[in-house]
Amino acid sequence: MGSKRHSQRVSEVVIRTRADGARELRVNGVFVMDDVETSSERRLAELVLERGARDVLVGGLGLGFTTRRLLEDTDVRRVLVAELHPAVVESSDIEDPRAEVVVGDVRTVLAEQPDASFDAVLLDVDNGPDFLVHDANAGLYEPTGVADAVRVLRPGGTLAVWSMADSPALRDALAEHLEDVQAEAVPVRLQRRDEAYWVLTGRRSPGDIVRA
Numbered sequence: 534m535g536s537k538r539h540s541q542r543v544s545e546v547v548i549r550t551r552a553d554g555a556r557e558l559r560v561n562g563v564f565v566m567d568d569v570e571t572s573s574e575r576r577l578a579e580l581v582l583e584r585g586a587r588d589v590l591v592g593g594l595g596l597g598f599t600t601r602r603l604l605e606d607t608d609v610r611r612v613l614v615a616e617l618h619p620a621v622v623e624s625s626d627i628e629d630p631r632a633e634v635v636v637g638d639v640r641t642v643l644a645e646q647p648d649a650s651f652d653a654v655l656l657d658v659d660n661g662p663d664f665l666v667h668d669a670n671a672g673l674y675e676p677t678g679v680a681d682a683v684r685v686l687r688p689g690g691t692l693a694v695w696s697m698a699d700s701p702a703l704r705d706a707l708a709e710h711l712e713d714v715q716a717e718a719v720p721v722r723l724q725r726r727d728e729a730y731w732v733l734t735g736r737r738s739p740g741d742i743v744r745a
């Protein structure tokens with residue numbers, strides 16, 4: 534897996550194995566995720582694989598479940614991952630020539646990409662607009678942030694956003710720039726309770742004209 538350092542912030546990132554055997558990621562003491570229930574992270578990838586995505590930009594490496602699910606598909610050509618924290622990248626075991634991880638903010642990485650260069654953009658950098666771990670991520674869920682992701686989508690391409698809860702505001706932001714906006718509840722089992730996480734999607738109009 535290729536990797537380059539893009540920018541640095543001082544944060545305490547801890548990836549540890551808990552007493553129950555689960556791997557856990559924490560940033561500045563805040564729980565981000567573990568590897569116990571990862572169906573929604575993998576579903577994020579599956580939603581765009583079902584639509585035939587071949588070139589995919591992923592915001593947020595985390596423990597790598599979304600990225601590995603993409604790479605399981607032999608039709609996938611390229612996965613570019615933007616991950617804020619170098620320690621998260623350093624702890625990753627993903628080895629695949631189709632995958633490149635850039636250490637940096639996904640907004641910066643998006644801004645560097647040419648217009649219409651991906652079939653899908655997957656954002657799983659935070660818990661969704663209403664439960665932010667990083668306040669600086671708020672803009673990603675707003676219409677301007679959505680527009681930045683849409684710019685790099687090919688016509689017909691999909692933006693998919695992981696969220697802890699459904700969000701009417703995020704649906705509206707997606708609908709400002711995309712067609713066919715949907716929110717899918719992904720059933721998850723959390724501490725012996727049945728709950729749901731969400732993946733919100735929208736498609737760039739297949740008729741959009743991209744200027745060369």
Ligand SMILES: C[S@@+](CC[C@H](N)C(=O)[O-])C[C@H]1O[C@@H](n2cnc3c(N)ncnc32)[C@H](O)[C@@H]1O
Nearest residue numbers: 574593595596597598599616617638639657658
């Ligand atoms: C919930 S985890 C992603 C989980 C991932 N989908 C998986 O399958 O393991 C969120 C990740 O996004 C990273 N992150 C947070 N804000 C970011 C940003 N603005 N740009 C890039 N990565 C970011 C965090 O450091 C963390 O690794």
